[in-house]
């Protein structure tokens with residue numbers, strides 16, 4: 001089986017061209033491929049499939065082999081892959097688990113439109129929203145010293161979020177009026193990743209609602225820089241949300 005490895009701000013993915021729709025691996029086999037010691041190593045695995053009326057369909061599996069909800073960095077990487085394969089040129093229109101998406105393609109960046117976000121909930125000092133995947137946003141003083149893995153896991157498995165199969169957890173620090181530093185514990189990877197697209201999108205929208213930050217918001221992650229652009233506000237809802245940043249081919253291989 002031929003595979004491609006891509007990364008977007010250090011969130012890394014195995015991509016398989018499944019336009020022939022012959023992919024058959026089960027949860028255990030996908031988890032094995034994503035394993036960093038026994039496999040290729042990745043935060044997730046994606047399939048690019050054909051879909052009538054769209055340029056392609058995005059199918060996304062987490063590193064544990066389970067099918068995930070929307071993945072923003074994965075979406076950006078799959079758009080870059082589609083461009084590299086000649087499936088799209090400067091624009092992409094695809095369908096993912098949370099519905100249709102458009103993306104604009106340039107040499108160094110992919111700007112991916114995310115689903116509209118109607119509301120943000122507050123749970124004690126934390127905020128919760130769904131940007132295609134469920135996300136908690138917690139503000140901390142010095143995010144570089146936060147124990148993301150252990151505190152993230154405690155929130156992810158806490159009673160409050162069991163109902164929606166757990167949640168991803170973002171720790172955010174406002175660095176200046178336009179910039180956030182965000183670190184994310186990812187459900188399905190069950191560890192911190194270098195960056196999470198739906199997560200930084202959630203952190204940006206929550207920061208508009210609670211910290212008065214306006215669009216575009218620059219985001220620093222362990223894997224690099226992203227930007228989130230949007231219209232609207234938490235009262236009327238957010239629309240025209242774009243996640244913008246680099247997405248790159250790393251290598252190609254054969255299993």
Ligand SMILES: N[C@H](CCC[C@H](N)C(=O)O)C(=O)O
Nearest residue numbers: 068069071072073196197198
């Ligand atoms: N890394 C992804 C999010 C994956 C969400 C997944 N962990 C889940 O909750 O199913 C991103 O860039 O948006």
